[in-house]
Amino acid sequence: MTEKKRYSDEELEEFKVLILEKLEKARKEYDLLRADVMNTDGNGTADTSPTFKALEEGAQTLGKEEAGRMAQRQAQFISHLQNALVRIENKTYGIDRLTGKLIPKERLRAVPHATLAVDSKK
Secondary structure, three states: OOOOOOOOHHHHHHHHHHHHHHHHHHHHHHHHHHHHHHHHOOOOOOOOOOOHHHHHHHHHHHHHHHHHHHHHHHHHHHHHHHHHHHHHHOOOOEEOOOOOEEEEHHHHHOOOOOOHHHHHHH
């Protein structure tokens, strides 16, 4: 029996559905993170004491920085998912970029944007 060179169109469609679901969720999370970073209303600290206001603003700045980092990671994840969709359209999805062999379905279900099998990644 010969080894499969690529996933079938039906299998690719299954992965496409999975990726589209993850992409929708990732975009929603990204939008929430961006909104958190862009929030400039000050959260009503105008009537608090100056010392408390300074502490609260410092914590708010740290929170925005963390949200900014998370938004960047989410944007990168979205990009990886979009690239996976392109590979599906090209029928090259699920092929290990080092060995040319198929990445196991279990790995692709867990990490749908993977381009390497676990052995290749090591």
